[in-house]
Amino acid sequence: MVTIIITGGIATGKSTACKAWLEMEPDSAFHDADATVHALYGDRAVRAEIAAAFGADALIGEDEVDRSLLRRAITADPGNKKMLEGILHPRVRSVATEAHANALAAGKPWFLADIPLYFEAGEWKPRADAKVVVVACSSETQRIRLQQRNPFDIAEAGRIIAMQADLAAKMAASDHVLWNEGSPAALRRQIQMLRDCLRH
Numbered sequence: 001m002v003t004i005i006i007t008g009g010i011a012t013g014k015s016t017a018c019k020a021w022l023e024m025e026p027d028s029a030f031h032d033a034d035a036t037v038h039a040l041y042g043d044r045a046v047r048a049e050i051a052a053a054f055g056a057d058a059l060i061g062e063d064e065v066d067r068s069l070l071r072r073a074i075t076a077d078p079g080n081k082k083m084l085e086g087i088l089h090p091r092v093r094s095v096a097t098e099a100h101a102n103a104l105a106a107g108k109p110w111f112l113a114d115i116p117l118y119f120e121a122g123e124w125k126p127r128a129d130a131k132v133v134v135v136a137c138s139s140e141t142q143r144i145r146l147q148q149r150n151p152f153d154i155a156e157a158g159r160i161i162a163m164q165a166d167l168a169a170k171m172a173a174s175d176h177v178l179w180n181e182g183s184p185a186a187l188r189r190q191i192q193m194l195r196d197c198l199r200h
Contacts, residue, residue: 003130005118006018007116007132007135009164021195027110030114050084099113134174139167143161178191
């Protein structure tokens with residue numbers, strides 16, 4: 001089984017790349033770290049830890065996490081960001097490790113993991129030969145895409161992007177880069193080339 005970790009920056013096109021891959025290789029096992037985080041927010045123990053760390057206002061009622069409040073808190077204070085990561089990241093890694101083991105046991109040909117904060121969260125790898133693929137674009141395109149999908153002004157979009165590790169550094173530390181500045185067809189061609197490269 002070939003293990004691929006897709007990462008990059010916010011709004012660079014990671015989800016688009018994963019969708020294209022899965023259309024080409026539908027028998028791939030797929031792990032989505034963001035979906036895992038969303039599921040964890042539904043866990044009572046996780047919500048209790050978040051409320052203890054950030055106050056009762058971090059919850060909407062008893063059953064929902066106020067993600068907007070958390071985003072503002074971690075944007076304003078790096079200490080808050082580390083505190084939230086301490087609650088979530090060990091659990092996310094545990095779920096990812098289990099998903100990889102299940103895919104291996106099932107004889108899947110590919111394991112694709114969408115991990116937006118791969119570099120920021122400690123560079124989790126389920127096996128040494130896993131390939132890290134960064135989806136990247138120019139900083140201007142990244143900001144425009146972020147503002148198109150979220151009601152952020154330029155300053156807030158810039159702060160959110162700056163919270164993540166430098167995209168150029170991620171590119172330099174990766175095994176492969178998908179440059180997502182052009183059309184969806186151009187990205188798809190790059191993914192086809194990557195797939196063919198990793199098959200051999």
